[in-house]
Amino acid sequence: MATRLRPSSKRCAVIGGSGFLGRHLVEKLLERGYSVSVFDIRQSYELPGVTFHQGDLCDKQALLSALQDVSLVFHCASPAPGSDDRKLFERVNVVGTQTVIQACIEAGVQKLVLTSSASVVYEGTDIKNGKEDLPYAKKPIDYYTQTKIEQEKLVLGACNKQKGFLTVAIRPHGIFGPRDPQLVPILVDTARRGKMKFIIGNGANLVDFTYVENVVHGHILAAEHLRPDSPICGKAYHITNDEPIPFWDFMSEVLVGLGYAAPRFHLPYRLVYGLALLLWLLSVLLRPFVAFKPTFTPMRVALAGTFHYYSCQRAKEHLGYKPVVSLKEGIACTVQSYPHLKSGA
Numbered sequence: 001m002a003t004r005l006r007p008s009s010k011r012c013a014v015i016g017g018s019g020f021l022g023r024h025l026v027e028k029l030l031e032r033g034y035s036v037s038v039f040d041i042r043q044s045y046e047l048p049g050v051t052f053h054q055g056d057l058c059d060k061q062a063l064l065s066a067l068q069d070v071s072l073v074f075h076c077a078s079p080a081p082g083s084d085d086r087k088l089f090e091r092v093n094v095v096g097t098q099t100v101i102q103a104c105i106e107a108g109v110q111k112l113v114l115t116s117s118a119s120v121v122y123e124g125t126d127i128k129n130g131k132e133d134l135p136y137a138k139k140p141i142d143y144y145t146q147t148k149i150e151q152e153k154l155v156l157g158a159c160n161k162q163k164g165f166l167t168v169a170i171r172p173h174g175i176f177g178p179r180d181p182q183l184v185p186i187l188v189d190t191a192r193r194g195k196m197k198f199i200i201g202n203g204a205n206l207v208d209f210t211y212v213e214n215v216v217h218g219h220i221l222a223a224e225h226l227r228p229d230s231p232i233c234g235k236a237y238h239i240t241n242d243e244p245i246p247f248w249d250f251m252s253e254v255l256v257g258l259g260y261a262a263p264r265f266h267l268p269y270r271l272v273y274g275l276a277l278l279l280w281l282l283s284v285l286l287r288p289f290v291a292f293k294p295t296f297t298p299m300r301v302a303l304a305g306t307f308h309y310y311s312c313q314r315a316k317e318h319l320g321y322k323p324v325v326s327l328k329e330g331i332a333c334t335v336q337s338y339p340h341l342k343s344g345a
């Protein structure tokens with residue numbers, strides 16, 4: 001019988017490696033001497049040292065060919081959080097994650113690092129310095145959050161020291177940086193349409209935003225600390241910039257950096273939330289006749305008007321985590337990386 005070679009510990013796979021976070025992770029892994037297989041539904045770039053496998057993560061056979069001789073897997077694929085396609089979220093985040101776990105076990109992968117989200121505990125109300133022992137949201141704010149919860153439970157529950165399959169989850173929050181397809185582009189689009197004039201609430205709500213390189217750093221630390229004797233097996237870790245900032249100060253710094261005016265006029269939180277709820281209901285009721293997507297969804301209003309920042313103490317103690325890029329530096333690099341989004345461009 002042929003003996004299966006023990007996969008090299010420097011050979012890894014990044015599922016979702018064509019995406020924003022995934023690509024930054026791939027670049028850092030290459031810098032650190034790993035060879036990388038990317039598995040993604042699309043191929044968005046080419047890099048020496050990277051083998052691309054295009055496929056859907058619900059397809060176990062396709063996954064198995066990407067996981068050959070791989071000892072470490074990062075799973076950071078997900079549909080975009082802005083979508084409201086419940087079936088897609090369930091298929092990719094839940095069924096797909098079950099398939100990833102089965103494929104990892106069959107392929108002899110030893111470590112699986114999941115990109116979860118700090119929002120798994122967020123219900124639309126204030127969270128101040130939240131720790132990992134907060135219960136999962138009983139009423140998740142959307143299908144994205146609901147399926148991120150199920151996904152995290154599946155991955156952490158699959159950790160099995162006896163069978164040599166170790167898992168850990170990283171919970172970042174509000175990732176930003178060069179090539180982010182979401183935060184800065186949506187912000188600029190809203191500003192260009194003249195809708196970024198108002199501050200929702202009193203503007204004092206602190207929120208975590210995390211520069212993408214810090215998120216990458218947290219993932220690699222977790223992978224390298226994941227051993228049978230380590231306390232991190234089967235656990236979740238908040239990874240943020242550890243510099244909570246008023247939501248509207250962060251938005252204003254990015255806007256002003258790109259040449260747009262900062263929002264100035266205050267609107268009461270409850271009023272805006274009520275209006276957003278009404279608009280959302282209307283958009284659902286009218287969907288068969290007219291398609292319109294409100295900019296200020298109840299989810300965005302809640303994120304813009306409440307406190308949601310998290311403690312990274314556990315990551316500091318167990319992983320030796322410390323952000324490598326400050327918020328100020330992160331904002332400067334991000335603004336610089338979007339010349340085409342500058343006002344007047």
Ligand SMILES: NC(=O)C1=CN([C@@H]2O[C@H](COP(=O)(O)OP(=O)(O)OC[C@H]3O[C@@H](n4cnc5c(N)ncnc54)[C@H](OP(=O)(O)O)[C@@H]3O)[C@@H](O)[C@H]2O)C=CC1
Pocket residue numbers: 015016017018019020021022039040041042055056057058075076077078079080092096115116117118148171172173174175176181182
């Ligand atoms: N951005 C943020 O602020 C935060 C993100 N996260 C988590 O981080 C992870 C990465 O997010 P981010 O980089 O922003 O997202 P991206 O959308 O940029 O990257 C996700 C990648 O996964 C791919 N993908 C989607 N469905 C499948 C599938 N069925 N099979 C294979 N690949 C698939 C996407 O392709 P396509 O684009 O074609 O869909 C995309 O290339 C996600 O798990 C997200 O939940 C957590 C906290 C905050």
Ligand SMILES: CC(C)=CCC[C@@H](C)[C@H]1CC[C@H]2C3=C(CC[C@]12C)[C@@]1(C)CCC(=O)C[C@@H]1CC3
Pocket residue numbers: 081116117118119173174175182183186187190295300301303304
């Ligand atoms: C009010 C307004 C129009 C703000 C524009 C920026 C928003 C698009 C972002 C502000 C906070 C962001 C955020 C996420 C997506 C983009 C924002 C709403 C997530 C929902 C992404 C996925 C997660 O896991 C949690 C994030 C929380 C913060």
